[in-house]
Amino acid sequence: MPETSQExxxxxxxxxxxxxxxxxxxxxxxxxxxLKLPKGTEHFMSDLHGENExxxxxxxxxxxxxxxxxxxxxxxxxxxxxxxxxxxxxYYPEKKLPALKLAQTDLKGWYQRTLMELMTLCxxxxxxxxxxxxxxxxxxxxxxxxxxxxxxxxxxxxxxxxYETIVDSxxxxxxxxxxxxxxCELIKRLAVDRLHIVGDLFDRGxxxxxxxxxxxxxxxxxxxxxxxxxxxxxxxxxxxxxxxTVLKTTFAYNNTDTLEHGYGITLxxxxxxxxxxxxxxxxxxxxxxxxxxxxxxxxxxxxxxxMHKAVTVMLLKAEAEVIARNPDFQMRGRDYVNQxxxxxxxxxxxxxxxxxxxxxxxxxxxxxxxxxxxxxxxxLRDLVRGFRHSKLLQKHVQFLYSVGSVYKVxxxxxxxxxxVPMTEDGSFARETFEGREYAGRxxxxxxxxxxxQGYFAPEGSPERVAGQxxxxxxxxxxxxxxxxxxxxxxxxxxxxxxxxxxxxxxNPYYTLIARPETAERILxxxxxxxxxxxxxxGHVPVRAVEGESPVKGGGKLxxxxxxxxxxxxxxxxxxxxxxxxxxxxxxxxxxxxxxxAEKAVSxxxxxxxxxxxxxxxxxxxxxxxTDEGIEKRALIExxxxxxxxxxxxxxxxNVG
Numbered sequence: 001m002p003e004t005s006q007e008x009x010x011x012x013x014x015x016x017x018x019x020x021x022x023x024x025x026x027x028x029x030x031x032x033x034x035l036k037l038p039k040g041t042e043h044f045m046s047d048l049h050g051e052n053e054x055x056x057x058x059x060x061x062x063x064x065x066x067x068x069x070x071x072x073x074x075x076x077x078x079x080x081x082x083x084x085x086x087x088x089x090x091y092y093p094e095k096k097l098p099a100l101k102l103a104q105t106d107l108k109g110w111y112q113r114t115l116m117e118l119m120t121l122c123x124x125x126x127x128x129x130x131x132x133x134x135x136x137x138x139x140x141x142x143x144x145x146x147x148x149x150x151x152x153x154x155x156x157x158x159x160x161x162x163y164e165t166i167v168d169s170x171x172x173x174x175x176x177x178x179x180x181x182x183x184c185e186l187i188k189r190l191a192v193d194r195l196h197i198v199g200d201l202f203d204r205g206x207x208x209x210x211x212x213x214x215x216x217x218x219x220x221x222x223x224x225x226x227x228x229x230x231x232x233x234x235x236x237x238x239x240x241x242x243x244x245t246v247l248k249t250t251f252a253y254n255n256t257d258t259l260e261h262g263y264g265i266t267l268x269x270x271x272x273x274x275x276x277x278x279x280x281x282x283x284x285x286x287x288x289x290x291x292x293x294x295x296x297x298x299x300x301x302x303x304x305x306x307m308h309k310a311v312t313v314m315l316l317k318a319e320a321e322v323i324a325r326n327p328d329f330q331m332r333g334r335d336y337v338n339q340x341x342x343x344x345x346x347x348x349x350x351x352x353x354x355x356x357x358x359x360x361x362x363x364x365x366x367x368x369x370x371x372x373x374x375x376x377x378x379x380l381r382d383l384v385r386g387f388r389h390s391k392l393l394q395k396h397v398q399f400l401y402s403v404g405s406v407y408k409v410x411x412x413x414x415x416x417x418x419x420v421p422m423t424e425d426g427s428f429a430r431e432t433f434e435g436r437e438y439a440g441r442x443x444x445x446x447x448x449x450x451x452x453q454g455y456f457a458p459e460g461s462p463e464r465v466a467g468q469x470x471x472x473x474x475x476x477x478x479x480x481x482x483x484x485x486x487x488x489x490x491x492x493x494x495x496x497x498x499x500x501x502x503x504x505x506x507n508p509y510y511t512l513i514a515r516p517e518t519a520e521r522i523l524x525x526x527x528x529x530x531x532x533x534x535x536x537x538g539h540v541p542v543r544a545v546e547g548e549s550p551v552k553g554g555g556k557l558x559x560x561x562x563x564x565x566x567x568x569x570x571x572x573x574x575x576x577x578x579x580x581x582x583x584x585x586x587x588x589x590x591x592x593x594x595x596x597a598e599k600a601v602s603x604x605x606x607x608x609x610x611x612x613x614x615x616x617x618x619x620x621x622x623x624x625x626t627d628e629g630i631e632k633r634a635l636i637e638x639x640x641x642x643x644x645x646x647x648x649x650x651x652x653x654n655v656g
Contacts (some may be wrong), residue, residue, distance in 0.1 A: 199226025
């Protein structure tokens, strides 16, 4: 069948890469061999919430995968303490190497043993990769030597001396430290092919900025946005309501280091306003939560509490403006600054009226409650400017947009942070925006589009403002697939005593996902069905301490938010779940609390983790069983057409 002109142009383009029959045939042979390799290991993490040290440790140990390989390769050949030293060296080579060297009486002998151990382990974890792939991962400065050592065959006595000479030369020329560092990084690089972050990098924990810096360095990562992520994305885009929301959460957890030291955003003008307006106010209800990791004083805490109160009142005003201009959000009644009777000290909430726990609103004009004072407006302009001009924050948010999305379908797995909004009868909830109804996958796609509009639409355009408002809706909206609850009751918890107003009712999704048919229906909606398909979900911490299981929907849905954030440890009883998907199947890892990187280095203290297979593949999964395999098969077919075009003369070989 003759090609169309478009198909012929594609084959001509392909011919630029493979200019002869021989080169095209060789590529077909190479790809067919790669298809028979075991699939790469995927690593899933969720709800990191700024816990940079725990995140980096689990990233370094690949959820215990590297320690398992050390035990497999060396078994009883190495004592337990030496295996622990080797593991910590791989996790933190720059920090652990100097300490290990100081402990040696025979440094040369230790270098020889350590280089050989790292070489052996590296060969083991690289065995499922092609030699070409391993070479691509090698640092250019020492690629040749590493390649030679990795493919050494010590059973060949003629070459034994050759390889020993290489190792001795590395030591003699004082390059041992550099090669140890390179081996450690290479082992971590080859152990995990792809990293998936299922939302919520920001808030609560100390340094989300350091997490993002590490993710940017990662060789292959994707991110499904959580509601704590989208509100930071909105703040970086210049949305006043998102800026104030981010600040309120930051002050609630006394996490000003992220803003001031991480992103260089000054709080000076806000601090002055808060001192001027609320210096004599009772700020007890605005005192931040403390987890003991940040040395502080009562005066510093009161400073944060004053700013917390100032931002809360400003946020009430900004929310009222956004709700008024977005009737699609269906949030009338949640514009609480308009629901307050300031003279009586009462507020209307959910059809009832309640007394306010705090009646101190010195910057609110009861005749126009949502109006900012000139001082507030000036401070807000300064804060928005700070978020917009933070180069590091803009770098991080651009990265979130480039590798992130509301959801992802990959290798039979559906990844999303929150929920697929549903009704009590199990159907997908329908929501109307801009005159059109959306549900299920169409709602997710619409939300993704609007989230990008808030950052990429032209500055000052109505589309950009609308997109930024939508980013705030994704943070807390009733049918936001990233939030998944009836309302965010921050106001109620601060201002109303009655606990029934504090409840955030979960979408019916969270009850329905216990049923296998619900999980299967969601998977079909996103184009997946059959053996080996799963939903991987975050957002709502699993209360393992109460016996709740992270595996739901008859094994089809796995919630991997187990309380990574230290603030959740008491509620969940653990310190998070992660998931590892390799050629054998899916393994759920359950982690215990992590003390600190310093303790890990000094005492070889790893995170205590347990693992269980929650899905065992019916056969060992190969590259041909993955999305990458589908793409490679398609390329083989294209290359076959190119070979045919060469043979019939429709395209000429370039043999020069």
